[in-house]
Amino acid sequence: MPITNLNNTHLTTAQVDTAKTSLTTLEAALESINVNLSAEDRQKYGSINEQNKLFVNKVYDFNKNQPELSAIEVDWAEFGNDYTSRQNYEGLIARLDSLVTRLKNAKTLHDYDNYQAALTDYAFTAYKAGTASPGYEVKQNELKQFFSKTTKSDGIPPADKA
Known part of the structure; x- marks a missing residue:
């Protein structure tokens, strides 16, 4: 017998509404930084790797601690703004x-529970169709289209066909 109901925690309608409202607020707050990069732009500009981040951090430190060593050709106010924005975005992204990971984990458990319950219902349908109970043969025919093969003689599809 499969383990079922792995996640019995469900958000209330009010919690879902609050989350959606919060996401809308977050989207509105971040609207000013929305930039559409093409695939080519993304490739061209990319993101700096860890070594280059360390390089940028070191240049920032030098500018803050020994500004007389900094190139006058660099707009250091903008450099500082970019640096702060980068740190803020990294924190928000993390x-x-x-x-997202927590939501996916919770969804995975609910998906599993739904699938196990659906398999149970399909097995019951197959049983009832075998007893010629009205309506079950049609239901079984509608459901069995989702399975290319069955491994058991009672018509229960294999669990790994999710």
Whole structure:
């Protein structure tokens, strides 16, 4: 017997509404930084790797601690703004990535629960269709299209066909 109901925690309608409203607020707050980069732009500008981040950090440190050694050709106010924005975005991205991972994990458990319950219902349908109960043969025919093969003689599809 499969383990079912791995996640019995469900958001209320009010919690879902609050989350959606919060996402809308976040989207509006970040609207001013929305930039559409083409695939070519993304390739051209890319993101700096860890070594280059360390390089940027060191240049920033030198500018803050020994500004007389900094190139006058660089707009250091803009450099500082870019640096601060980069740090802020990295922090937000890390938090959002963590949130997305947690949502995906919870969804995975609900998906599993739904699939296991659907398999149970399909097995019941196959049983009832075998007893010639009205409506079950049609239901079974509609459901069995989702499975290319069955591994058991009772018509229950294999669990790994999700």
